[in-house]
Amino acid sequence: MKQQYAVVVLFALILASSLTSLDSYRSTSRRVSEDMDRALAITMQEQQSDVISQDTIRAFNSHLQIAALRGKATLAVDTRSTTKFKPRAHCSEATIFSLSDQRPAALLWVLTGCWAMFVWYRRQLRERGIVNSEELATAVPSSDGFGGLTYSETESRFYAADGNEVQLTPMQHQLMEMFFHSPSHSLSKADICEALWPKKPDASDTLYTLIRRLKPVIEHHSNLKIESDRSKSYRLTIR
Helix, strand or coil: CCHHHHHHHHHHHHHHHHHHHHHHHHHHHHHHHHHHHHHHHHHHHHHHCCCCCCHHHHHHHHHHHHHCCCCCCCEEEEEECCCCCCEEEEEEEHHHHHCCHHHHHHHHHHHHHHHHHHHHHHHHHHHHHHHHHHHHHCCCCCCCHHHHHHCCCCCCEEEECCCCCCCCCHHHHHHHHHHHCCCCCCEEEEHHHHHHHHCCCCCHHHHHHHHHHHHHHHHHCCEEEEEEECCCCEEHHHH
């Protein structure tokens, strides 16, 4: 998986965790409000008065169906009306949150944390791969990071600047080895044909096809390009 996709998944998990937590909170808030309004309505009907006393509070708590609300929900007088004071029930956001089922959200947050660690770990490995690639380019004489491309003699592999291996066909790989082993990164057509197709009388067309297919691969993974000198020789140069 590419790094940018891993980051997208991480943000998707963060969003899913947040929405799940918020949905549970809102659902619990509606349930708490309905229970408090019902208990308050029964209490006021029994009391036949808008005056809030200790007996009112005890009666209100006894009518609450959500046991965890008893002792936490409060009663107050709404003074916004100029004609009549009206009692109302209130509960803090912290109490509502504690009553909401946050287990699904918590599970998602744990998964989000694990994924975040995975993304961080992959980035560390990626950075180490780049460093190792650069160190390898310094250590191996024939792989000096020419044009952003590194060749490992011990592994017989080519690496791009980001540390990822460049996928080549066996024939493309052999030709690139010849280019890197050449001090001038230049090869004559005759030398290439003799090395790659020693038993073929005329390998011009085959060589042309090989070069044509190799060019976009090299240009995609490095700052190199293959130049032709009237089809007599080929040279690996920096763009």
